[in-house]
Amino acid sequence: MAEQLPAYPMTDRTCPYDPPAGLLDLQRQAPLVKVQLPTGPAWLVTSYDAARTLLDDPRMSSDMGREGFPTLYRQKMRPVLKGSFMRMDGEEHAFYRTMLAGEFSVKRVAAMRPEIEQACDQLLDEMIRQGPPANLHESYGIPVSSSSICRFLGVPYEDAEFFTTHLEALFDPHRAGAPERIANSKAALSAYLDELVTRKQKEPGDDMISRLVADYLVPGKVDRPELLLTSYLLLAAGHETTANMITTGTAALLMHPEQFALVRDEPKLLRGAVEELLRYLSIFQFGITRIATEDIRVGDQTVAAGEGIIVSPLLGNRDESVYDDPHTLDVRRRGRPHLSFGHGPHLCVGHTLARIELQIAFERLLTRLPDLRLAVTESEIPFRTATLVFGTIDLPVTWGERTEGASA
Amino acid sequence: MSAQAGPGRVLLRVDTGACCRSGACSLVAPDLFDQGDDGKVLLKTPHPPADLIEAAEEAADYCPVSAIQLEILPE
Numbered sequence: 001m002a003e004q005l006p007a008y009p010m011t012d013r014t015c016p017y018d019p020p021a022g023l024l025d026l027q028r029q030a031p032l033v034k035v036q037l038p039t040g041p042a043w044l045v046t047s048y049d050a051a052r053t054l055l056d057d058p059r060m061s062s063d064m065g066r067e068g069f070p071t072l073y074r075q076k077m078r079p080v081l082k083g084s085f086m087r088m089d090g091e092e093h094a095f096y097r098t099m100l101a102g103e104f105s106v107k108r109v110a111a112m113r114p115e116i117e118q119a120c121d122q123l124l125d126e127m128i129r130q131g132p133p134a135n136l137h138e139s140y141g142i143p144v145s146s147s148s149i150c151r152f153l154g155v156p157y158e159d160a161e162f163f164t165t166h167l168e169a170l171f172d173p174h175r176a177g178a179p180e181r182i183a184n185s186k187a188a189l190s191a192y193l194d195e196l197v198t199r200k201q202k203e204p205g206d207d208m209i210s211r212l213v214a215d216y217l218v219p220g221k222v223d224r225p226e227l228l229l230t231s232y233l234l235l236a237a238g239h240e241t242t243a244n245m246i247t248t249g250t251a252a253l254l255m256h257p258e259q260f261a262l263v264r265d266e267p268k269l270l271r272g273a274v275e276e277l278l279r280y281l282s283i284f285q286f287g288i289t290r291i292a293t294e295d296i297r298v299g300d301q302t303v304a305a306g307e308g309i310i311v312s313p314l315l316g317n318r319d320e321s322v323y324d325d326p327h328t329l330d331v332r333r334r335g336r337p338h339l340s341f342g343h344g345p346h347l348c349v350g351h352t353l354a355r356i357e358l359q360i361a362f363e364r365l366l367t368r369l370p371d372l373r374l375a376v377t378e379s380e381i382p383f384r385t386a387t388l389v390f391g392t393i394d395l396p397v398t399w400g401e402r403t404e405g406a407s408a
Numbered sequence: 409m410s411a412q413a414g415p416g417r418v419l420l421r422v423d424t425g426a427c428c429r430s431g432a433c434s435l436v437a438p439d440l441f442d443q444g445d446d447g448k449v450l451l452k453t454p455h456p457p458a459d460l461i462e463a464a465e466e467a468a469d470y471c472p473v474s475a476i477q478l479e480i481l482p483e
Binding site: 055056094097098101102104106107336342343344345347349352355 | 428430431434438442443446447469472473474
């Protein structure tokens with residue numbers, strides 16, 4: 001009789017920041033191990049090197065419409081819609097990435113720096129004016145992220161509360177009534193974006209949706225549902241993740257005060273500190289799903305054509321053959337690139353924006369509130385371990401008299 | 409790969425056909441890489457000075473599709 005496979009995903013963390021013990025056990029079976037998903041067996045990639053190799057292997061398909069594609073939840077398989085570029089391969093995927101690449105170029109994103117800084121400072125002004133304590137997620141994480149993505153896409157910030165509420169529903173698939181809630185929120189967001197595109201056709205602005213309307217929709221290179229879906233995916237993928245990183249990253253720094261002090265006192269550590277927080281937290285915790293289109297040899301195992309594969313950035317980022325002392329948060333670490341944005345042609349299209357947002361958000365926060373600390377004990381911080389995105393969305397913080405004025 | 413090479417001894421190459429326009433290289437090594445309006449990589453110099461060789465190696469490692477190669481030229 002076949003041995004029972006370990007069930008995946010695993011969500012039972014003992015220390016909030018460390019992968020579940022059962023998952024670390026699987027890591028010993030590097031580079032990959034068979035696990036049982038709710039929908040059937042699949043391979044879990046546990047090593048850093050195999051993760052990088054496989055994510056850049058054209059025999060690995062992202063097409064969810066393929067028979068046997070691994071899914072973390074029981075859900076009906078649907079064909080991949082036009083515009084759903086994260087679920088496409090090869091040339092088809094490259095078409096959308098080309099469409100978006102100029103928008104997310106380092107130059108374009110860096111040009112947003114002054115606006116993001118200003119948004120951060122205004123939020124901190126307000127926190128300081130109201131006085132401690134504050135829930136950092138509501139006062140800072142969420143609004144920093146939503147104001148940046150709004151500005152970038154060309155979505156009016158006045159509407160942020162509307163889409164924030166709907167986006168939150170998408171990331172909590174375990175909540176009661178989730179399937180209907182998710183369907184309703186998707187419909188509401190789609191209707192909203194449809195109206196926005198109409199407005200951008202009439203009154204274009206200096207933003208991504210306006211440019212895509214002019215350069216792609218009007219000349220007929222993409223159709224309207226395609227543009228709506230692409231915009232929706234960018235909004236959904238970029239909002240909650242960055243907000244969560246700001247809040248959960250701050251929680252990690254506050255729970256490691258010596259690391260907080262290092263980043264605060266040595267601004268040159270900032271870029272590396274953001275990379276280390278991305279590695280250490282690995283908030284997109286369950287992994288990147290693929291299906292093999294041909295037999296692929298990995299180590300001394302063969303992934304057969306048609307078998308599902310999940311690449312775990314959480315385990316790759318804690319691979320001790322790549323990172324010394326991988327379970328320690330060390331903002332001075334200068335190591336290999338982490339896997340939190342993925343790897344290969346599907347590398348997160350928004351990584352440039354996310355990185356710059358995070359650098360600015362932490363820099364302003366630690367400069368303006370240099371003695372920021374937790375307003376609750378560590379064990380009182382509610383970490384979400386079963387959601388697609390790991391972290392906390394409730395972080396009560398406080399600070400003393402020592403606040404710095406906004407930079408000019 | 410060694411970071412000991414002297415100026416002019418390292419040849420930096422980019423495969424623009426393979427480039428997936430991620431911008432990772434210009435983000436980590438802006439002195440060596442830029443992007444066109446379409447996001448494609450633009451190499452600023454194929455001969456990184458000694459003090460930028462480490463940055464060149466980092467950019468090669470950050471490239472998600474391994475489109476950046478460093479070659480150590482013989483003396």
